[in-house]
Amino acid sequence: MDEGFTCKDREKKNEQYAHKANRGWKLVRFEPGDWVWVHMRKKMFPEQRRSKLMPQVDSPFQIIEMINDNAYKVDLPGEYGVSATFNVADLSLFDVGDDLRSNSFKERGDDAIPALKDPLEVPVGPVIRLRAKRFKKAFNRLL
Numbered sequence: 001m002d003e004g005f006t007c008k009d010r011e012k013k014n015e016q017y018a019h020k021a022n023r024g025w026k027l028v029r030f031e032p033g034d035w036v037w038v039h040m041r042k043k044m045f046p047e048q049r050r051s052k053l054m055p056q057v058d059s060p061f062q063i064i065e066m067i068n069d070n071a072y073k074v075d076l077p078g079e080y081g082v083s084a085t086f087n088v089a090d091l092s093l094f095d096v097g098d099d100l101r102s103n104s105f106k107e108r109g110d111d112a113i114p115a116l117k118d119p120l121e122v123p124v125g126p127v128i129r130l131r132a133k134r135f136k137k138a139f140n141r142l143l
Contacts, residue, residue, distance in 0.1 A: 027069075028088050028091075028093075029066075029069065030063045030066065030072055030088075030091065030093070031063065031066070032063050032064060032065055032066060033062060033063065034062070034063045034093065035060040035061070035062055035063075035093075035094040036060060036061060036062075036063060036072075036074065036091040036092060036093055036094055037057040037058070037060055037061075037091065037092045037093075037094050038057060038058050038061055038074060038076070038086060038090060038091060039056060039057055039089075039090045039091070039092070040055070040056055040057060040058055041090065044082055044090075045080065045082065047081075048080070057092070060094035061074045061075050061076055062074070062075045063075075064084070067085060069088070070087060070088050071085055071086070071087060071088070072085070072086055072088065072091060073085050073086075074086055074091070
């Protein structure tokens with residue numbers, strides 16, 4: 001009961017299926033010494049992810065060893081109480097050069113709060129936590 005498919009036809013179909021299934025995937029490799037963010041999944045970190053408003057990633061950690069292309073050992077403190085081995089899907093590269101305050105919509109500069117020359121000067125615009133904190137600190141120094 002041959003259906004008319006040859007071995008080459010099946011191989012070609014398998015390649016097409018594999019190509020469609022793997023579309024969008026990219027190979028990610030880390031080297032020992034690289035800094036990465038650890039994605040804190042609720043199953044692995046129940047104490048750190050009690051609420052959806054809590055951080056989803058934690059401070060950058062260093063890769064200690066590469067177990068294989070898909071698993072890495074991270075320099076994780078013991079206070080977390082979980083294994084230090086993570087899947088590559090739970091890690092993302094921490095780039096030290098990233099400035100989180102930069103605004104890509106501005107032509108130049110960034111959207112950081114400008115430093116006040118006189119901390120007791122009443123700022124123009126909304127008083128946010130950082131400005132209030134700086135004002136309070138300068139006021140307490142005067143007292």
